[in-house]
Amino acid sequence: MNPFRRIYAFFHKNLLTKTMAIGIILALMGTTCLVRLADIQLVNGKSMAQAAAQSRTTSVTLKARRGKILDTNGAILAQSVERYTIIGNPEQAQAFVPTTCTKQTGDNCHQINGKPVGVTGAAAVARLVAPVLGMDATELGAMLSISGQYVVLKKDVTPAVKRKISKLNLGGIVYAELSNERLYSNGSLMGSLLGGVNSDGKGVAGVEQMENRTLTGQDGYQVYQQGNSGVEIPGTMTESKEAVNGSDVTLTIDRDVQWYAEKVLHDSESKYQAAWGIAMVQDVRSGDILALADSDTVEAGSDQAKMGASRAVSETFEPGSIGKVLAMSGMLQLGLHKIDDKFTVPDTVTADGQSYKDAETHGAEHWTLAGILQQSSNVGMILAGDKMTNEQRYDFIRKFGVGQDTGLNLPGESEGVLYPADSWDARTRNTVLFGQGYTVNVMQLTNAVAVIANKGVRKPQRIIKSITDADGHVEEQKPKSEATRVIDESVASQILNAMESVSDYYSNFVKVDGYRIAAKSGTAEVAGTDGRLSSIISDYSAIIPADDPRFVITVVLKDPQGSFGGLTAGPVTAQIGEFLMQKYEVPASAPRTDAIPVTW
Known part of the structure; x- marks a missing residue:
């Protein structure tokens, strides 16, 4: 055979073999693909589609x-x-690759x-x-x-x-x-x-x-x-x-009243060089708190605001002579005295082996019980309280809300301290008559004075007025406790009258033109940073107008220059009172004609 023909036959045979091999391979690949496609579409298609959908599924939170x-x-x-x-x-x-524009x-x-x-x-x-x-x-x-x-x-x-x-x-x-x-x-x-x-x-x-x-x-x-x-x-x-x-x-807070209360506190802190100040305004008729202020400057929502309670809520203090209102109310309610009973009051007295004195030196004064409150005589209170038992003293202080939860539920609120009568020593039994030996917060003290303004009834306080849900439904918030009578209306009226005489006594420093005020000042020695009685709490609580009570205002100053509550906290109280009378357009007071004698 021709050599060239043999070479051609060899290559032809091998090419045919290779072609057949490639064909077989392609056929196998096609068959595999068809089998895989059938498996995906007919056998596992649903599960794979579900898996793909699941991988794309996400849950997104809708924030309320x-x-x-x-x-x-x-x-x-x-x-x-x-x-x-x-x-x-x-x-x-x-893995991001930017797309060119x-x-x-x-x-x-x-x-x-x-x-x-x-x-x-x-x-x-x-x-x-x-x-x-x-x-x-x-x-x-x-x-x-x-x-x-x-x-x-x-x-x-x-x-x-x-x-x-x-x-x-x-x-x-x-x-x-x-x-x-x-x-x-x-x-x-x-x-x-x-x-x-x-x-x-x-x-x-x-x-x-x-x-x-x-x-x-x-x-x-x-x-x-x-x-x-x-x-x-x-x-x-x-x-x-x-x-x-x-x-x-x-x-229940009125932003305007709150703003003004904070403003005058800051001003008074500077004027009297006080360490701090607290002020509160309460509506007599409803028990609503219109302002609860302190002199600390703290931004709402700041770390400082998140770390502590308002000083107006957490601070407790001895009320000083404002406490005489509570004790004297008890004396009248028990029938131990009448408001015009006559007393000869020296400036010092010894009782139960303990000596007491008034803030100022004076001779033997002829004061009625109303005069003792006006002159804020510690000695007079001890003389008048001679027949009042420890239990009676304790009960009336507590009935006014001292040492009890206010029901406001404000974080950081302290109930203050009022120890049981059977734990009192010979001195404490007498100091409680003039507001020392127990502590209060400003909410308790203001509501106690409001008892006098509200004809002897202690109303529960309120700071939450209403709740409005997402659908706009408004639910008025009622106090959890009921109003309770503490003293008779006649007793409250007599104490109110005597408190108005207190206000008259301070009228050169504390007044709101056109309006009568019933008030009580307080000054208490308290422990300072040195642990001794080296600090002063000066406070003043006022009912305005006295002839038709609308508001109770309480101001508390720590270590003010001038010390006495009537000379420091008193003028601040009057400033707030003037603002309230203007804001709420309260009618001017009628002249006073029924003052109870304070001397004899």
């Missing part, structure tokens, strides 16, 4: 908004506003000031996002370079910033979660009293803590599938529950 805190007239004191937390996905950020891409691309991003990965994401968040790109890049799929980039950004983030075409890499920011529009007004919330939005001090359950809403959720951009795929939502916002809390 915390309720507002408002004053009695509807002025907003605290509210939550729409804010967002910006979240990054580090794993996706590190062309006519074909339209707006679905990435650029910085019209120029390409220039880098890839976390650095590229950081360059895009940093200007919008006002952050350093290097710092942001480091945050996105960690392992994991979740990192908080920035909290409490505004809706405007959130919209800018959404336009960066970084869905699934950088996105926003709805949150709320707590705002206090009045700065330090009621700062410690309002308190604040922690990073989780939970009230941790003040009214925010006290009403946390009411103010807190219930979060909702949505379950849906999201695409590669992180956006919801239309029609894939399978489950949802709407968020229910928290209820609004309306206080």
